[in-house]
Amino acid sequence: MKSMSREMQFRGVDLMGFNYIYRPRWLLSGTFLMIFCTGAFATEDYGISGRPTLSEPYFDLARPVEVWQPSTGKDQPQLGTVTSNANEEIRQILQKSLTISNLKEIFPQVSDANRRGFAAFYAERDYQPLWIEGGNWSSRAVRVINRLDRADEDALEPDTYRVSKLQSDNLDAKTLAYADLALSQAVVSYARDARGARINLAQLSKLITPKLELPDVEAILSHLATDPDTENALASYNPQHQGYLALKEKLTEFRDYTASIAPDSDSRDSVNQNPNTDILKKNSEKSPNIAEIIANMERWRWLPSDLGDDRIEVNLPEYTARVIRNGQLVHETRVIIGKQSTPTPLFSNKMVHLIVNPSWHVPASIVNKEILPKLAEDPEYAVRNGYEITELDSGKMSIRQPPGGGNALGFIKFMFPNEHAVYLHDTPSRKLFANFQRAYSHGCVRVENPFELAAILLDRPEYSEPRLKAMIGKGERLIRLKEPLPIHITYFTLSVDESGAIRKLADVYGYDKSVAYALRKQPSKAVAALRRTVE
Numbered sequence: 001m002k003s004m005s006r007e008m009q010f011r012g013v014d015l016m017g018f019n020y021i022y023r024p025r026w027l028l029s030g031t032f033l034m035i036f037c038t039g040a041f042a043t044e045d046y047g048i049s050g051r052p053t054l055s056e057p058y059f060d061l062a063r064p065v066e067v068w069q070p071s072t073g074k075d076q077p078q079l080g081t082v083t084s085n086a087n088e089e090i091r092q093i094l095q096k097s098l099t100i101s102n103l104k105e106i107f108p109q110v111s112d113a114n115r116r117g118f119a120a121f122y123a124e125r126d127y128q129p130l131w132i133e134g135g136n137w138s139s140r141a142v143r144v145i146n147r148l149d150r151a152d153e154d155a156l157e158p159d160t161y162r163v164s165k166l167q168s169d170n171l172d173a174k175t176l177a178y179a180d181l182a183l184s185q186a187v188v189s190y191a192r193d194a195r196g197a198r199i200n201l202a203q204l205s206k207l208i209t210p211k212l213e214l215p216d217v218e219a220i221l222s223h224l225a226t227d228p229d230t231e232n233a234l235a236s237y238n239p240q241h242q243g244y245l246a247l248k249e250k251l252t253e254f255r256d257y258t259a260s261i262a263p264d265s266d267s268r269d270s271v272n273q274n275p276n277t278d279i280l281k282k283n284s285e286k287s288p289n290i291a292e293i294i295a296n297m298e299r300w301r302w303l304p305s306d307l308g309d310d311r312i313e314v315n316l317p318e319y320t321a322r323v324i325r326n327g328q329l330v331h332e333t334r335v336i337i338g339k340q341s342t343p344t345p346l347f348s349n350k351m352v353h354l355i356v357n358p359s360w361h362v363p364a365s366i367v368n369k370e371i372l373p374k375l376a377e378d379p380e381y382a383v384r385n386g387y388e389i390t391e392l393d394s395g396k397m398s399i400r401q402p403p404g405g406g407n408a409l410g411f412i413k414f415m416f417p418n419e420h421a422v423y424l425h426d427t428p429s430r431k432l433f434a435n436f437q438r439a440y441s442h443g444c445v446r447v448e449n450p451f452e453l454a455a456i457l458l459d460r461p462e463y464s465e466p467r468l469k470a471m472i473g474k475g476e477r478l479i480r481l482k483e484p485l486p487i488h489i490t491y492f493t494l495s496v497d498e499s500g501a502i503r504k505l506a507d508v509y510g511y512d513k514s515v516a517y518a519l520r521k522q523p524s525k526a527v528a529a530l531r532r533t534v535e
Helices: 086-097 100-106 112-124 139-149 173-194 217-226 230-235 242-261 278-283 290-300 364-377 430-434 450-458 465-469 511-520
Strands: 010-013 019-022 311-315 320-325 328-338 347-356 388-391 397-401 412-415 439-441 445-447 477-490 494-496 502-504
Touching (some): 086 100, 086 173, 112 217, 139 173, 173 217, 290 494, 290 511, 320 450, 328 430, 347 450, 364 397, 439 445, 450 477
Parallel strands (some): 311 477, 328 439
Antiparallel strands (some): 311 320, 347 412, 347 477, 494 502
C-alpha cells in the first residue's frame, strides 16, 4: 500500500443522527493505519451504550472501502514483515497499554468491570497476543473472523463486530498489538450480544426481567483461547434450543426469498411483508415478516442456556402451559394471562410448593385501583364479596379473601417466589377458558385443570388428583415439590412445527414491535480508540 500524506475522507454518522465527514490526519511510519473494530460494550451490564463524546472520531458502520474478508491459501491477507523480536515488542506494548491509567483511553465505551477483564486476561497470559502469530492473523483468528462476518446468520449485525483490513508494506509491533486488542473486543461483544446484551430490557418494560447469562470478558477469551474450534466456540454463545434453531433456518429461507424479489434492496431485511408465495403458503395464511422472526430469535436469548430436562413452560401468546419431563411433553393445559393493561411478566424461576385452599392477600395495586373506589360507592361491597379488611398501624388497609369457592385464586395456587408476586392458580371464572383469546387477569396465570397439573407436578401416590380434591374446604395446606422445578414464562409469537411450517400467534402485548424497534434504534457501538497510539 502506498504511503499517503493527503487527507482521506470517511463518511460517518454522528450518534445524534447527523452525517458528517471526518478527515483522519494521523500517520504512522508514513503509512495510514487502518484498524477499526465497531464491536463494543454497553456502559451497563446489559444496557445500551451511551453516546460518546466527539473529541475523537466515532463511526457508525464506517470503515475503509476495502474491507478484509477471511480467505485461505495464497490469498490470505498478510500483515507485513516483522522482525525477530516483534513478538516481544507486541507483548511489551500490550503490557503498557493495559495498565489502569490507559484502560479508559483504550476502551472508552467499556464498563470498568469489562476493562479490568481485558487487563486480567492478558496479564494471565503474560501479555502474549491472542490472535497474532508471526506478523499475521493466526489460523484461530481467521476462523473467528469468519464467524463474525457471518453474524447475520444468527440475526446479529456483522458490521458491529467487523475488524477492517490491516494493510501496509511493514506494519510495526504497535499496529499488531492493537489489532489483537481489536479482535478480542469484537469477539467479546459478539458473545455477549448472542446472550442478549443488545437491548436494555428495563427500557422495554419493567415486567421483562429475565436473568441474562452474560459471560464476562475473561471467560469468553479464555474459552476461545483454549478451544481448538474457535469458530464454533464463538457461535455456541447463541441459543442452542430447538425453537431458536428452527427460526434461524426460517430466517435464512425468508432472506433468500426476499433477495430474489428485491435484489437491489439496501438491506436483506427491508421487505417487511413477503407476498403470498409457495414458501409462505407452506408456512401460514398470515405469514410473519423478517423483523418478527428476528424479534422472536432475540427473545430466545433471554432464556437460560439450560432450560432443564424437567420444567414448566408458559407461552403467553399461546395461552398455554406445558409440563416437560425428561425432555418430553407430558401435560398441556389452557391458561388465562394478564390483560394488556396488566401484562403477565416474563422471567424464569423455580416452583417450590403449592397451596390447597389458599387465602388471597389482595395486592396493593388492586386495592387502590379497584376495591377502594368500589367501597366508596358501596360500603357493603367487601362483606358481599367475602373480603376481610384490617387497618394496619401505618394507617394503610390490608384486605384478605379467605379460602372458599368464591376466592379469586380458586382452590389451589402454585408458588415460585418472584419480584412480581405472580403465580399460577385456579379460578372460579371457568367459562373464560372457552374463549380463544384469554387475556383477562391482573398478571397471574390462571390454569384450566389445576388439580390435574398439581398431581403431575407432585408425582406421588398420596397426592393423586382425587386425593388433592378431597382436601378442598379443610384449611390451607402447603405441599412442597420433591425438588424445585424450573418454570419459564415466555413470549413467542412464532414457532416452527414438525412439518416445517411457521405458526404465527397474535402479538398480544406488542413485544414483537417493541423488540424490533429497540434493535433498529440501538446507538452506535463504534470504538475508535484502538487505532490510537498509547504514549
